[in-house]
Amino acid sequence: MNALAAPASAIAADLDLDMPLGADNLHLSYGRHAVLRGVDLHLPRGQVLGLIGRNGAGKSSLIGCLLGLLRPQGGQARLFGAPALALDDARKQCLGYVPQQPQSFGWMKxxxxxxxxxxxxxxxxxxxxxxxxxxxxxxxxxxxxxxxxxxxxxxxxxxxxxxxxxxxxxxxx
Incomplete structure (x- = not known):
């Protein structure tokens, strides 16, 4: 993850660009298998973070929670100062995301x-x-x-x- 220069739309929307990504006490389980247990993470502007772990360790699940794509059972993730599960368009416009398996638009050029x-x-x-x-x-x-x-x-x-x-x-x- 990499915090890049802010687009003009972000400045106009009064977003928290100093702390683009944060999480407090995230918990996520799949059935009885706990994947995230009390994860705290704060990524200040200009910082780079890499997640390293074995297959199935929860790296993609953590990313999903951080971006509001998965709902954790506990805790909260924030993007640009807002809850990740309730992002407005201005915050979505400030996020670039490449999923593990990119969506295909095979019929298009x-x-x-x-x-x-x-x-x-x-x-x-x-x-x-x-x-x-x-x-x-x-x-x-x-x-x-x-x-x-x-x-x-x-x-x-x-x-x-x-x-x-x-x-x-x-x-x-």
Whole structure:
């Protein structure tokens, strides 16, 4: 996870950019198997955090709780000062996320997806996205369904970086 420079929309929305990510006493279980037991985490602006552990240790579950994608049984996660389970659009716009298994839009071409996403993110940087596509040899005319797994992962990273997020979260990139 990497706290990056804040987009202009974040400043205007009066978000807590000094502490983009925090969690207090997170607990999560799957049945009788406790995955997270009282996790406290605070990631100040400009800090980088890496999660290391064996398969099944709970790294992706922790990320899910931190981003509000999973509801912990106890504790609370916060993004930019707000509960992760109730994020407003301004906070969502400040987050770049690459999941462990990126979502596929196989029927679209790479360039079509970039154009679609540019409409959703006011701070989308088209020149930045184009430069990343070029750097990582991703052809805008290529069908997403025809990309190799490595290319699909690189495309997911481009999608996360193009809007210049204040917080970048990568789950096994």
């Amino acid at each position: 790479v360039g079509q997806l970039m154009g679609y996403l540019a409409q959703l993110y006011p701070q989308w940087q088209r020149a930045h996205a184009d430069a990343l596509l070029k750097r990582w040899d991703l052809d805008p005319a290529q069908a997403i369904g025809k990309l190799s797994p490595g290319q699909a992962q690189r495309l997911a990273v481009v999608r996360a970086l193009a809007p210049r997020p204040a917080l970048l979260v990568l789950d096994e990139p």
